[in-house]
Structure formats: structure tokens, C-alpha cells
Amino acid sequence: MSVLSPAVVAAIDDLELAARLVVEGLRTGGHRSPFHGYSTEFRQHWPYRTGDDLKYLDWKLFARSDRLYTRQYRETTNLSVMLVLDTSASMAFPVDGLSKFRYGAIVAAALAYLVADGGHAVGLMSMESGRLLYVPARGGRSHLRSLLARIDALTPGGSWDPARVIARGAQLLGRRGVVVIISDFYDAEDATRREMRRVVRRGHDVAMLQMISPSEMALGYDGHVELEDLETRERRLIDAAADAPRYRAAVRDFLDGCRIHALRDGVDYALLSTDTPPEVALRDYLLRRGRRHAAGQPRAVAT
């Protein structure tokens, strides 16, 4: 199975095309959407493919035709998914190459594509220039295109208020739905966790997709360098070789903390590294999410 490398994805300017390619990659791998509605009615039979859940296998049809078919259902009550995308300046890293923001935007677009393709409603909540950017969760092809265009128009910059964005997104989602937060989770860490717990308690399904860059994890510089915080513009002179071990340990602690808190708070967690092909990262995440929901227990994954 061929996958789109991060470099190829970064080279695709059209976000919708990139999302579609990612989703096509997912379908080629035979992975279905893990987002299921709450009430379904029979829609059609579909030839059985390896990996399909056996509980949907139509044994009666198999007895009659000696062929394996699964039963497909139409969700009578649509699922609503609210994508929360971090637009803080820290997401612009790395400034040269595929940034965390662009990677997150592609993942968000692919999820939107996937959700909308399943007949569900998908919306967007973000922050742009200190103001909330809201796209209501709706279904349909035209809405999807509009949503993708809004995502594509977003640019990272400044700081954002994750707790406020998440709270407002969950509030506007209305009924129970899925809140997918795509961020590096560097800002207002405690407030963000509190808000995610609150959203989970309100019955929403919360997914935490944490973006990370390999160069960010490794602190891959030589000699004395001066690092400038993308959000605060604060500068700090470091000896990269000497400071790298402590830095990497601190980053690992932070990521572990995020994962543990997510697990404890009943939040789906996935660590997406920008050097992983988006469809690979999404497939792993969706597979684990599907198994987790089948088991009825949220579990953190890392790609």
C-alpha cells in the first residue's frame, strides 16, 4: 500500500485534495469510519472484507448464496463532530517544511471528509486573531467544501485560548457528539484539561490529537543557538548539545503527562508526529479508536 509521505502532503496546496488523498489511502487499506451514529437502519449489503466486524456478517445470506456479505446501516440520528484546531504560533513550527499546523489542518480536513462521507455532521471551532471562528456542524458536500476552505484559510499566529475554544465548541455542538482537538497543547495546560474533563462529563466524546515535530522533540541544533519562542518572542541562548538531554526528558515528561491525563479523564489520545504520513497516523488512530469503542474503553495511542 502506497502512502503519501509528509513531504508530498506538504507540497499539495489544495487542502481538499490532500484530505481526499489521505482518505482514499485510508479506504485502500480497508478501514471504515469509526464514527458511528446512535440509531441505524439497514441500508445495503457489502461484500465482506478482511477486518470487517463479524457481528455485521449476514449469515442468512451466506447460507443462501454461499458468499460473505456484511450488513450496512444508515444512521438515522446523525453524529456531530466538532473539530477544534489550534491556531497558536507554536503550531507554525517548523517554519520551513511541513508545520504542525499544516499537518493538523490536513488531519482535520481528512477527518471532516471522512465524517461527512459517512453522512454525519462536521463543524469547526478555532480562533483567529483572538476571535472565535465557528463553522456549525452540518452534513453535505457543499458544507464540507466550505468547511475545508475555512480550514485552509486559517494561519497560525499569536496565542489562543484553548479552554474557551473547546468549551464554546462543545456548547455549540448541542447534542452529544465528538469533539476532536488538534493541538500541541502547550497553552493553558491545566485549563485545557479541566475543560476537556467538563466536556466529557457533558456526554461528549473528546479526542485529543497532539501534534509534535521530530525536530521539536530532538532539539536538533549544534553549538550555541538562540531560540525564539514563536508565541512570546522570548529568546533564550542555549548550548544545544549540553541542554538537549534535559530538554528531551522534559518533553517526554510533558507528553507522558498529556497521555496519562487523557487516559484518566476518558479522553481519546493520539500523538501525531509530522514525520509520519498523515493517512498512516490517521489509520492507526482510527483503528485504535474503533477497537477502543468496541471494547467500550477509551485508550491513548501514539503514532
Added chain:
Amino acid sequence: MIWRNPWAWAGLAALALPVLIHLLARGRARVHPFPTLRFLEPSRLLPTRRTRVHDVVLLLVRLGILAAAVAALAQPALRTAERRGAVGRALARAIVVDTSASLRRQTPAGEQGVEAARRGARRLAGEAGASVVLESSAPSGAIAGAMAWLSRQAGRGEVVIISDFQVGALEARDLALVPPTVGVRLERVDVLPMKDTLETYTRYGDSVLIARTAFSEGRATVEWSAGRAPARGGDTLLLLAGAGERARADADARAAASVGIPVPEDTAHAVAIVYPGFERRGELLRGATPPRAPWMTDAVARLRSDSMLLAAAARAPVSDEAARAPGLVIARDDGGRPVMVAAQDTAAGRERLLLFSSADAGSLAATALIAAAARARSLAPPITELEPATLPAPVLAPWQRAPAADPPAGANADGAAAPSDGRWLWVLTLALLALETWLRRSAHEPTAARVAHDRAA
């Protein structure tokens, strides 16, 4: 210590480079945008580091490398006592030897004056560190060349003129060319007064007046008497005239003989004057070549400077044949066209200097050419050389001076003479380079503590 190339010190400005590199390299670390600094501890690298110079030893070594290289380029020369003495002893002498006719007279030792002058020149040249000997019949004219040579020499300079110092041979203004720091030494060659009585003959009608001039103690005594002129030597001056102009050509010869005083002629070399009407003139013109023999060119030079000939030729008729003659133009008319041309060919059985003339036989120009040819072939010294008086010692004394004890300030002369000690500075530069390399490499090697810390992390 002197510096043979002091301009190289301008390279000291390069000393600022290592300092700037140290300051800028440390102070201006590369700035990289980064998502967050929350995982980075406040650095041990203090901001004050930017203005402080670290690795002082390395910096000093680098400065030393540059300073040593610049000093080596400046080519120092240590002025040790030995070298100083050597420089003091170094004396450049430009020796001008007077070879004028007056020096042909005998010295009291029986030696020819010019030989005594040359022997003195060799002695003086041997005493000097560097020397050049210039021989000239006009010593005053050779002083400029001597100065030009001295200006390129190291150490003290001295110009020496060896002459009998006839009146007029050297004047105070001639020595004005000599800089004050250059010494002037005038070496007199004592020559005896001319012993031989000079006989001159003057035709007076058919008779000859003989003037016998005796020189003694700065006086010339002339005794006149009637007599016969000495016979001319063979066919050394041949007049090639046409049949119709033979009589006039002979008249020209007689007229020329009456001009001036007869002088001893060079009988070893032959001259022929080709008149315009000479039957074989065209044949001679075709076979002639420009004069090459030294005595010929010498004679042509004398002819060209003969004022009487030039004045007569200025108004002489011009022949196209003469203009086409393949030789050296002797005289031109007022319009600049050649009137007389000298060439070389064989005529009447021997190699001759041919003087093609456009002047008609019997003309003033033809007569002037015969007289000038006789003067040009004269073996007698120029009349000026017969001057018996010489410049007295009290006149010469103020013109002389010793060379300056030290070369002029700022001159590199003695520095140029002294060998450069820059090689030792190059050795020092290489040693410092090796030290710098060792320091740099040792600074980059991680310390054991740091390696242990990284492994633990």
C-alpha cells in the same frame, strides 16, 4: 631594528579580525524560531557572555599569529653593531674618468694621462663596496648618469671625477646635480705640458706660413716662419668629379686647403667626394650602403656638427639622386632636403666613405665639404684640448665633500643592504599556528564529565 617594508604594518589592522570574530561569533548566536521555551531551563549562558571574550588564550594566540605574520612581511632587519659597521663601510662610488684629448699627455711618471686616470679609477673602485666607472671625454656630462646609478645604491654614495681639470672641463654648476648627502671627490691627474711643438701651416699665396706653438707653464709661445707645407698623404681624400668639372673641383680643393690650419690627417682611411657630374655617380649610388665602419660614423658625426659646412649647404642646389642615396644625411638645404649624403662603398680600389654631394663644383658648398672632410679626418685634438690652463686646487677644494656619515633619514638604503630577519618571524608564525590548532582541537573535545552527563541523560 629597521623595517625594509614598513608599509606591511598596515596589515596590523587585521588584528581586529580575530577579536571581532570572537565577539561576534559568541555574541550573535544563530536565532531559531521554536514552539516553546517551557522545556528549556534558563541557560547557564549569561547574556553578558556576548560582550565578553572567551578563550582568551586562543584569542591571544591568534593575535600573535597575525602580528608575527605582519611583522615578517615588514621584513625587519636587526641593526647589530656588526651590521651597522658594515653599512658604514659600504660606500658606493660612481667614478667618472676623463678621456678627453688632454689626457693623452704624459704624466711625470711617463704614463699616458688617461691610463693613469683609469688605474686610479680601478683603485678607488676596489676600495668601495659598490662602484661603477664611467669614461667620458666630457666628464661634466657624465655626472647625471653617475647620480642615477648612485640613487639605486645602498649605503653612502660618492661621485669621483678623475681628470686633469682643464679650464672649462668642469664647473660648479655641473656639481649642483649631486645631492648634499653624496660625497664629491675630484682626483687630479697631473700631466706634463705638451712637450712637442705644435706646427700649423697657413697658405699665403704660393708660400706657406708655419706657426710653431710651444706650451710651457701655462703659456703658449708662437713662432712664425715661412716654409713649405708637408706633403699630403696619397689619395686618402679623393675628388670624383666629371670631366667638365675637374678644374673647378681642383679649385675647390685649393680653396679648402686655405681654410683654417692644416692638421694631421688620418691616412689609414679613405674618403671620396662624389660630384654631381661624375660619370659613374649613378653606379656608385646603386652599389653604396649606409656607412657601418666605426671610423666612418665618427667622421659623419663630425661632418654633421661642422657649422661651416651646414651654413654653406643650406643654400646649395638639391639633387634628387642625393636624396635617394642609401646613407646618412650630412647636411640639408633650407627646405630640409638632403644636400650631402654619406655612404660606404669601394671606390678606386679601397673601402671608402663616399660623400655624395649635390653642390656644383666650384661652389661654396663644395669647398666647405672638402674642408669639413679634412677636419673630420683630423687626428689632431680639438682646439679646446690645447688649452694649457687647469683649474687650480683652491678652486676645486670647495667643490669636494665627504659622503654623509649616515644615509638620509627614512631611506631604506642600509635596510636593503642588511639581510631581513623576517624568516625567524615566519618560523614563529608557523609555531603559533600549530599551537592554535592544538588549542582549538582540545577545546572541541568533550570533557569526561560532560560525556558522563550526556550518557546519564
